[in-house]
Amino acid sequence: MSETNRVDFGFELSEVDPSSTPGFHGSKKDGEKALADEAKELSDQQERLFAASKGGSKRSVLLVLQAMDTAGKGGIVRHVVGQVDPQGTSLHAFKAPTEEERAHDFLWRVERQLPQPGMIGVFDRSHYEDVLIGRVRQLAPAAVIEERYEQIVEFERLVAESGTAIIKVMLHISREEQGERLLERLDRPDKHWKFNPGDIDERQYWDAYMEAYQIALTRTSTEQAPWHVIPANRKWYARLAVQRLLREALKGIDPQWPAADFDVDFEKARLAAS
Amino acid sequence: MSETNRVDFGFELSEVDPSSTPGFHGSKKDGEKALADEAKELSDQQERLFAASKGGSKRSVLLVLQAMDTAGKGGIVRHVVGQVDPQGTSLHAFKAPTEEERAHDFLWRVERQLPQPGMIGVFDRSHYEDVLIGRVRQLAPAAVIEERYEQIVEFERLVAESGTAIIKVMLHISREEQGERLLERLDRPDKHWKFNPGDIDERQYWDAYMEAYQIALTRTSTEQAPWHVIPANRKWYARLAVQRLLREALKGIDPQWPAADFDVDFEKARLAAS
Numbered sequence: 001m002s003e004t005n006r007v008d009f010g011f012e013l014s015e016v017d018p019s020s021t022p023g024f025h026g027s028k029k030d031g032e033k034a035l036a037d038e039a040k041e042l043s044d045q046q047e048r049l050f051a052a053s054k055g056g057s058k059r060s061v062l063l064v065l066q067a068m069d070t071a072g073k074g075g076i077v078r079h080v081v082g083q084v085d086p087q088g089t090s091l092h093a094f095k096a097p098t099e100e101e102r103a104h105d106f107l108w109r110v111e112r113q114l115p116q117p118g119m120i121g122v123f124d125r126s127h128y129e130d131v132l133i134g135r136v137r138q139l140a141p142a143a144v145i146e147e148r149y150e151q152i153v154e155f156e157r158l159v160a161e162s163g164t165a166i167i168k169v170m171l172h173i174s175r176e177e178q179g180e181r182l183l184e185r186l187d188r189p190d191k192h193w194k195f196n197p198g199d200i201d202e203r204q205y206w207d208a209y210m211e212a213y214q215i216a217l218t219r220t221s222t223e224q225a226p227w228h229v230i231p232a233n234r235k236w237y238a239r240l241a242v243q244r245l246l247r248e249a250l251k252g253i254d255p256q257w258p259a260a261d262f263d264v265d266f267e268k269a270r271l272a273a274s
Numbered sequence: 275m276s277e278t279n280r281v282d283f284g285f286e287l288s289e290v291d292p293s294s295t296p297g298f299h300g301s302k303k304d305g306e307k308a309l310a311d312e313a314k315e316l317s318d319q320q321e322r323l324f325a326a327s328k329g330g331s332k333r334s335v336l337l338v339l340q341a342m343d344t345a346g347k348g349g350i351v352r353h354v355v356g357q358v359d360p361q362g363t364s365l366h367a368f369k370a371p372t373e374e375e376r377a378h379d380f381l382w383r384v385e386r387q388l389p390q391p392g393m394i395g396v397f398d399r400s401h402y403e404d405v406l407i408g409r410v411r412q413l414a415p416a417a418v419i420e421e422r423y424e425q426i427v428e429f430e431r432l433v434a435e436s437g438t439a440i441i442k443v444m445l446h447i448s449r450e451e452q453g454e455r456l457l458e459r460l461d462r463p464d465k466h467w468k469f470n471p472g473d474i475d476e477r478q479y480w481d482a483y484m485e486a487y488q489i490a491l492t493r494t495s496t497e498q499a500p501w502h503v504i505p506a507n508r509k510w511y512a513r514l515a516v517q518r519l520l521r522e523a524l525k526g527i528d529p530q531w532p533a534a535d536f537d538v539d540f541e542k543a544r545l546a547a548s
Contacts, residue, residue: 040291054467055467075363077359077361078359078361081360082359082360084356085348085351086356087348087365087367179545183542183545189531192531192532192534193328193329193531193532195534197536197541197544202532203548205328226398255471257464259466262459262469268457270471271457271477273473274477
């Protein structure tokens, strides 16, 4: 399923239909059932990843979530990442950088949030903001932004080589869908807290953002850290697609229960005598 | 249900039956169903707590989990805390203090992990270790430990007054039950990673631990930060009991959706024009 969303040579973001459900032919109801049905397996895989780290494995998973506002990053965390033991996940939402963060290289704050061995780390936004809003809103000189793509590729290569399986996801919604979701946040008092007037400001730059995504996706999708563009007009589909990417990454790691680092019979005897 | 577990004047830990299910008269199946049925309400309450903080509320929740090894702290996090949006929870497991931590007052590392407004914080072990293993294993002079009870009460009073609802839980298992659970960890290769030979060392001090708990529970159970001793030989019961404590705490806070801090009609007009 996920391979169909992967960014490879010749990829064109404009050709992806945000309402499509590539690789899945069922209904919304089927999709929701599949999401629920596969929760246990995902949870089991996560526990095994965590356990393996106690035996010395350095493997971990990093899920990078990027998207336009309202595309559903929060829903992915809640409904997919929320399916596994919270003790095995570490979440970090990257906001506009603080003064301290701006005093460092743009990757500094990212490096500090990388997942520990055994963990599934989730980035809600990431270092890609520095080539997305950074590019669209010209927050740095063009030449500086130009250098960042290569810096990101190099950084992610090191992260992957250290044992982290990197999954990069762009949740792709249409401009119309965003309009409807923003309107819902304005219509419903219980959604007002999710609305930020700045979201409408950024919406004016939609085409520039799509261009910045196209550039970032194609220049930083590598074998070790590929991008996946997931159509997200249908929330249920996007969640299922991310769940499957996580499951595939964990299957690739294939973590094993670690061997005992103690003498089982000796400890049984001590326990019996206690 | 939870009131029956609360530590008040005259409380005696030795009188609590770890296999009992105070306040709940159903079967294991009933209990598991109740836990699942109430997940949605807990999750809704959590979202409201989180939302309220965006409107300026300073309220948060802190769940402190203490227990002998194998009593089920991890299961509480997985099966109860795991019912809500991971973006609204912050977990911290306190291990033996590091050199840096030991260089500070025993509450220093705790204060740094307190939940932010809107969050449900969970402590897997806590500052109580400093009057539990600290007392049993004489990790500090008796006079120093003696002072800590009052320091804890004062610390928690300040935390509560700053807006944090504090729920302190001791999961109470019997020595026999611990023996069976440790044996299971030794019998099953997929559980070996959870076994630590040090657990058997601590088990030898069972009675001293129960005495240390009795002292800590009765000296630090206050109106603002009461202790609840939850019989935990039946895991399903302990989970249900903690879920209910969380729900009661959130009900007590009664968080409200925050009012819009923007002009809804104006933003709707901007959106329509965008």
